[in-house]
Amino acid sequence: MRLLSRVLRAAQGCRSAALPARSPRAAPVGSGAAGTCPRQPRRGLSARPCLDELFAAPSLRRLLEARARGEAGPELAARIQRLRDKEQELRDTRELARHDESEDFRKLAEKEITSCEEEILELKHQIVLLLLPSEETDESDLVMEVTAGVGGQEAMLFTSEIFDMYQRYAAYKKWKFEILEYFPSEIGGLRHAVASIAGLEAYKYMKFEGGVHRVQRVPKTEKQGRIHTSTMTVAILPQPTEMRLQINPKDLRIETKRASGAGGQHVNTTDSAVRIVHIPTGIVSECQQERSQIRNKEKAMQMLSAKLYNAKLEEETKKRNSVRKIQIGTKGRSEKIRTYNFPQDRITDHRISRSVHHVECFMLGQGMLDEMIQTLREYADYESLIEIISENEKNNVS
Secondary structure, eight states: OOOHHHHHHHHTTOTTSOOOOOOOOOOOOOOSSTTOSOOOOOOOGGGSTTHHHHHHSHHHHHHHHHHHTSTTHHHHHHHHHHHHHHHHHHHHHHHHHHHOOOHHHHHHHHHHHHHHHHHHHHHHHHHHHHHSOOOTTTTOEEEEEEEEOSSHHHHHHHHHHHHHHHHHHHHHTTOEEEEEEEEEOTTSOEEEEEEEEESTTHHHHHGGGOEEEEEEEOOTTOSSOOOEEEEEEEEEEEEOOTTTOOOOGGGEEEEEEOOOSSOOTTTTTSOOEEEEEETTTTEEEEEOSSSOHHHHHHHHHHHHHHHHHHHHHHHHHHHHTSSOOOTTOOOOTTOEEEEEETTTTEEEETTTTEEEEOHHHHTTSSHHHHHHHHHHHHHHHHHHHHHHHHHHHHHHHO
């Protein structure tokens, strides 16, 4: 794209010349329920606290210079140079527009200023991603566990709704969703369920959904119209590859038993249920979802592998980040991460203090949920960048 300053300077001697029209930018397509869900304002990278000040700070400049000489050198250096060029173009355009009295030129300048600002934000985003180390689990598939918490039958109903929301989200992202365990309650709720989710960057998106989800609403079973608060828990466990996790068969105790609960004629008549114990850690996994004992054993091993891998990652994280405190949270089971307030039609994510409205649209598991997850990812990137800058400054001092 040519600099507007060149266009303006060339055109100042020939005001009557017709200016070519710019192609309009394609508007992003909303992803609500057949147009019934209103779009939420996009809070992208630019909305994160102090990002502009961060890029203006000498500490970030020192980090960029150090990294440009490292492995990411050529690509990072190219992005930095492009950012400087666009910032200079933005300054030139604003200066020319300020001194030009023509209404037509001011309108053209406003369009170019907006375009420059958008590209500058995108370049900053790209630079941040180049600075951040990738996690080995980001490309992993995952195992998701949901468990009803405080609130009795209402908590189980909410657990079922959240499980369905993530199943729809997997379809929205074109991921494979497979139920490994499913224990329903008497009135259509869900006590506990486990599912595997496989697809492009599945864990990278879903890892921030682990924690306690809270609902505030009038339950279907409430006769006097009182608002109740109930909870459910989501655990997101990255699925390891065989290279990342080796399990010694001698460390396993495999037991079979007859399936229990609702399930048809095969229940309590065949030893199809499988229970696997990892003896060194005591971690247990069991499955009775399938009629086949072999298939149940495969699913139980899949869940056990995810649990063992997650335990290994948590131990490594504790050693590496013993003093680290992250606003985005630990992604742990005990952390309250989000409240779904039905009377006020509001969802609040407590880690980033962000609220959006239209609960029913959010729980469709489509555009609104994806938008929230994107924002969480961006905030996490911002905090990681702050930590990298701080570490670089300490190294410079020492």
